[in-house]
Amino acid sequence: MLDDMDRRIVDLLAANARISLKELAARVNLSSPSASERLRRLEDRGVIRAFTVEVEPQTLGYTLQAIVRIRPLPGQLSRVQKLIEEIPQFTECDKVTGDDCFIARLFVRSITEMDEIIDRIGDKAETNTAIVKAQLLKRRLPPL
Amino acid sequence: MLDDMDRRIVDLLAANARISLKELAARVNLSSPSASERLRRLEDRGVIRAFTVEVEPQTLGYTLQAIVRIRPLPGQLSRVQKLIEEIPQFTECDKVTGDDCFIARLFVRSITEMDEIIDRIGDKAETNTAIVKAQLLKRRLPPL
DNA sequence: ATGCGCCGGTCCATATCATCCAGCATAACG
DNA sequence: CGTTATGCTGGATGATATGGACCGGCGCAT
Numbered sequence: 001m002l003d004d005m006d007r008r009i010v011d012l013l014a015a016n017a018r019i020s021l022k023e024l025a026a027r028v029n030l031s032s033p034s035a036s037e038r039l040r041r042l043e044d045r046g047v048i049r050a051f052t053v054e055v056e057p058q059t060l061g062y063t064l065q066a067i068v069r070i071r072p073l074p075g076q077l078s079r080v081q082k083l084i085e086e087i088p089q090f091t092e093c094d095k096v097t098g099d100d101c102f103i104a105r106l107f108v109r110s111i112t113e114m115d116e117i118i119d120r121i122g123d124k125a126e127t128n129t130a131i132v133k134a135q136l137l138k139r140r141l142p143p144l
Numbered sequence: 145m146l147d148d149m150d151r152r153i154v155d156l157l158a159a160n161a162r163i164s165l166k167e168l169a170a171r172v173n174l175s176s177p178s179a180s181e182r183l184r185r186l187e188d189r190g191v192i193r194a195f196t197v198e199v200e201p202q203t204l205g206y207t208l209q210a211i212v213r214i215r216p217l218p219g220q221l222s223r224v225q226k227l228i229e230e231i232p233q234f235t236e237c238d239k240v241t242g243d244d245c246f247i248a249r250l251f252v253r254s255i256t257e258m259d260e261i262i263d264r265i266g267d268k269a270e271t272n273t274a275i276v277k278a279q280l281l282k283r284r285l286p287p288l
Numbered sequence: 289a290t291g292c293g294c295c296g297g298t299c300c301a302t303a304t305c306a307t308c309c310a311g312c313a314t315a316a317c318g
Numbered sequence: 319c320g321t322t323a324t325g326c327t328g329g330a331t332g333a334t335a336t337g338g339a340c341c342g343g344c345g346c347a348t
Contacts, residue, residue, distance in 0.1 A: 001203075001204055001205060002204065010197065010199065013196070013197045014196050014197045014199070015194075015196075016194070016195055016196075017161040017162060017194075017195035017196050017197050018161060018162060018195040045203060046200050046203050047199060047200060047203045047204065048197050048198070048199060048200075049198040049199065049200045050159075050160070050161075050197070050198040051160055051161035051162040051195065051196075051197055051198075052157070052158050052159075052160075052161050052195075052196060052197070052198055053154065053157045053158045053161050053192050053194070053195055053196070054192070054193040054194040054195075054196055055154065055158070055191060055192060055193065055285055056190050056191060056192075056193045057286055059145075059189060059190050059191045060145055060146065060191065060286070060288060061145060062286055065238075066240075067238060067240055067247050081280060084280065084281065085280070085281060088284075088286060088287045089286055089287070090281060091281070091283060091284050091285065091286055092279075092281050092282070092283050092284075093279075093280040093281035094209075094211060094276045094277075094278070094279055094280065094281075095276070095277045095278040095279075095280050096210075096211055096274035096275060096276050096277060097274055097275045097277060098272075098273075098274040098275075100274060102280065103211050103247075103274065104280075104281070107286040128242075129242075130240035130241055130242040130244060130247065131240060131241045131242075132238045132239070132240050133238075133239045133240060133241060134238070134239040135236075135237075135238055135239075136225060136228065136229070136237040136238065136239050136246065136248075137228065137229060137234060137235070137236050137237035137238075137248070138236070139235060139236050140232075140235050140236075141199055141235065142201055142204070142206055142232060142233050142235055142251040143232045143233070144204060
């Protein structure tokens with residue numbers, strides 16, 4: 001799937017996506033045109049979907065984070081789905097098998113704000129909110 | 145917290161972290177030294193924690209994704225925690241309030257692989273696995 | 289076995305970009 | 319009203335990216 005070179009390139013970029021091509025190339029022992037070409041192909045193949053930024057929500061006042069499991073009431077599924085998309089404090093949401101239909105991540109600045117948001121979906125779905133106490137594992141890549 | 149300029153800079157970088165300073169500056173109507181300085185300060189302040197890459201796990205053979213809720217058996221908490229950290233297929237894990245102690249995201253290449261991994265923690269914790277059917281919301285930033 | 293074409297690599301020249309510095313405008317403040 | 323801190327700009331300079339020419343190894347058909 002990926003050869004060893006590609007893996008090292010992805011790893012380096014995962015650690016710092018703004019590294020220069022020159023340095024990237026040097027670290028994997030390639031010339032910069034080669035590294036550049038490999039990078040381009042990783043993007044073309046869709047392996048690398050995007051280069052992005054990791055923001056620390058705490059510094060922006062989002063002191064509370066919760067995982068919300070959401071089970072829409074009969075007939076409310078698409079309305080609930082739309083609502084989740086529209087509330088920007090939901091930053092991730094997966095549609096899953098099992099009793100809970102959706103599992104979403106919520107960032108808020110206060111318990112009050114959390115309550116307000118949960119209330120907005122409360123009449124269309126059953127919810128179960130688990131407040132995040134610690135992030136044991138911050139986003140990492142599965143083995144390449 | 146962040147002024148409007150900063151917000152636009154973060155937004156642009158969230159969309160493409162490898163954009164050149166020059167282009168970044170142009171898009172927010174600043175000179176490149178100014179944009180560079182603001183970027184530096186966003187990093188210093190810890191608002192921007194890292195520049196990273198979004199990988200599409202599907203292209204690497206990870207066709208299955210699950211959200212696993214994990215409730216360690218009495219006395220097993222730290223052992224379970226260590227196990228989660230050691231299994232690289234777990235890419236995120238939060239310690240939460242409520243019945244479930246941990247909520248983790250798991251990437252695997254097959255149901256068999258999933259079963260093996262769940263088995264490894266099965267004797268130390270109760271687990272509840274929800275397979276991801278669709279990603280309603282891929283990672284986005286909360287309102288800045 | 290030999291020649292051919294493709295793939296992935298290097299090196300070099302040129303274009304583009306980042307960074308440093310000097311200088312300017314503005315706002316806060318004694 | 320002068321002083322200072324802050325954040326900006328433009329231009330010079332050094333660093334980096336990019337495109338082109340070229341090369342070697344490998345698989346394949348003749």
